[in-house]
Amino acid sequence: MSLSFAILSVLVANHASGYDLTKRFNPSAEGSVGFFWTASFQQIYRELGRLEEKGWLQAQTVQQDNRPDKRIYSVTELGKQHLRDWITEAEKSPPVRDELLVKLNAGYLVDRPAILVKLKMHQQQHQQRLAIYEEIERNHFQNPETLSEFLQFSYLTLLMGIHYETGWLTWCDRAIRFLEMPVQEETKR
Amino acid sequence: MSLSFAILSVLVANHASGYDLTKRFNPSAEGSVGFFWTASFQQIYRELGRLEEKGWLQAQTVQQDNRPDKRIYSVTELGKQHLRDWITEAEKSPPVRDELLVKLNAGYLVDRPAILVKLKMHQQQHQQRLAIYEEIERNHFQNPETLSEFLQFSYLTLLMGIHYETGWLTWCDRAIRFLEMPVQEETKR
DNA sequence: ATGTTATATTCAATAATATGAATATGTCAA
DNA sequence: TTGACATATTCATATTATTGAATATAACAT
Numbered sequence: 223m224s225l226s227f228a229i230l231s232v233l234v235a236n237h238a239s240g241y242d243l244t245k246r247f248n249p250s251a252e253g254s255v256g257f258f259w260t261a262s263f264q265q266i267y268r269e270l271g272r273l274e275e276k277g278w279l280q281a282q283t284v285q286q287d288n289r290p291d292k293r294i295y296s297v298t299e300l301g302k303q304h305l306r307d308w309i310t311e312a313e314k315s316p317p318v319r320d321e322l323l324v325k326l327n328a329g330y331l332v333d334r335p336a337i338l339v340k341l342k343m344h345q346q347q348h349q350q351r352l353a354i355y356e357e358i359e360r361n362h363f364q365n366p367e368t369l370s371e372f373l374q375f376s377y378l379t380l381l382m383g384i385h386y387e388t389g390w391l392t393w394c395d396r397a398i399r400f401l402e403m404p405v406q407e408e409t410k411r
Numbered sequence: 412m413s414l415s416f417a418i419l420s421v422l423v424a425n426h427a428s429g430y431d432l433t434k435r436f437n438p439s440a441e442g443s444v445g446f447f448w449t450a451s452f453q454q455i456y457r458e459l460g461r462l463e464e465k466g467w468l469q470a471q472t473v474q475q476d477n478r479p480d481k482r483i484y485s486v487t488e489l490g491k492q493h494l495r496d497w498i499t500e501a502e503k504s505p506p507v508r509d510e511l512l513v514k515l516n517a518g519y520l521v522d523r524p525a526i527l528v529k530l531k532m533h534q535q536q537h538q539q540r541l542a543i544y545e546e547i548e549r550n551h552f553q554n555p556e557t558l559s560e561f562l563q564f565s566y567l568t569l570l571m572g573i574h575y576e577t578g579w580l581t582w583c584d585r586a587i588r589f590l591e592m593p594v595q596e597e598t599k600r
Numbered sequence: 601a602t603g604t605t606a607t608a609t610t611c612a613a614t615a616a617t618a619t620g621a622a623t624a625t626g627t628c629a630a
Numbered sequence: 631t632t633g634a635c636a637t638a639t640t641c642a643t644a645t646t647a648t649t650g651a652a653t654a655t656a657a658c659a660t
Contacts, residue, residue, distance in 0.1 A: 224510050225616085231517035241638050249507055258512035265617070267639060290625045290638045302520075309514045310525050315536060316510060317647090318438055321413050323447035323571060325498045328420035329564040331491075336499050347504060366589065375518040378586045382512060385585075389578030396574075397567045400555065414646085430608050454647070456609065479608045479655050506617085 226269050228259045230278065230297055230305045235372070239284075239292040240267050257383055270295060278304060326397075338401055345394035352387035355380060415458050417448045419467065419486055419494045424561070428473075428481040429456050446572055459484060467493060515586075527590055534583035541576035544569060 232238065232246055232255055244263040246254040273279040278301030281293040297305070322344060329337045363369070363377050421427065421435055421444055433452040435443040450458075462468040467490030470482040486494070511533060518526045552558070552566050
């Protein structure tokens with residue numbers, strides 16, 4: 223369900239083709255939904271078809287000289303109303319599923335260096351992700367007080383990303399230090 | 412895939428029936444996998460069947476006087492080895508999918524009070540969750556330095572939970588303050 | 601007795617996601 | 631001209647996840 227609304231929310235701000243959308247739903251694409259909702263191109267095209275059928279979207283075929291033709295989608299009034307309703311609805315808390323924590327929880331089954339490697343890799347990934355967010359902040363959100371309404375909400379999602387990654391990083395630090403901690407004297411003897 | 416290993420990792424520590432497992436995979440169950448991997452009972456029973464077929468688990472039927480009979484599962488050597496291999500493997504970063512952020516990103520489409528209600532509900536939920544984690548910490552992890560190897564890893568997953576919820580909470584605070592901030596003088600006129 | 605709750609499990613349908621393959625047009629560089 | 635990219639979309643299949651329904655035993659309260 224959410225994917226369709228995520229698509230609507232992107233299209234309501236900017237008309238786009240399926241191909242354009244696939245890029246915005248990529249987790250590593252700059253400044254787009256991909257940061258908090260990912261989808262494959264196959265998913266997106268299927269969903270676009272459904273939404274058009276329901277009349278929530280309308281499409282316009284655009285001939286191009288130097289590219290294959292494309293279909294540009296835009297949100298209808300009906301679609302926009304459904305989007306607004308969905309946003310207002312209460313959402314149930316998403317199912318938690320974290321593979322790393324499942325593995326870590328059973329970490330006593332394998333040797334410690336293997337676990338440490340894993341944690342350090344995660345640390346790096348979160349550092350990189352945080353760096354991206356902070357660059358976006360520097361480039362586009364220097365003065366949060368003066369943002370347009372539209373950008374205020376973008377800013378809040380960016381802030382969440384920063385807090386999220388920071389949380390992971392401080393945990394990674396603590397976890398690594400904890401596991402590298404020398405064994406207590408009593409247990410050594 | 413992960414679910415099967417999550418099941419193995421629980422069973423390797425304690426033999427259990429399908430019914431026992433369903434409780435451990437509940438997100439609100441105290442001190443269990445449910446905190447980082449949830450699954451419904453139907454999923455669990457199906458997975459148990461598959462794992463038994465593959466010989467990674469073995470089951471023993473236990474007659475009970477005051478209850479329906481049950482099947483107690485335990486992990487075979489084969490299963491244990493596969494579990495260890497899986498833990499050691501590198502995991503790909505999980506797909507990001509956060510419904511709240513999708514909604515918030517399009518928050519300019521609805522009125523601000525509706526968004527604030529949403530944020531405050533989330534704040535409450537995260538507060539409650541954090542309180543649970545902190546209680547577990549107080550009750551079972553007062554002296555992290557003296558924990559058994561097994562419990563050291565439990566402790567680390569608990570720590571992650573605490574950092575995660577703390578990150579959400581500080582963000583909720585900032586986001587709410589930001590949206591409640593009085594409109595700038597220029598934009599008012 | 602009747603209804604509710606807890607234990608214990610199975611089957612079926614549907615929805616969502618992931619993966620692989622295929623097709624078509626056009627640019628650009630070796 | 632061959633190969634590698636980038637644009638643009640479709641179809642098929644497989645795996646997971648969600649939801650609903652069903653069955654059975656037994657405790658416990660009204």
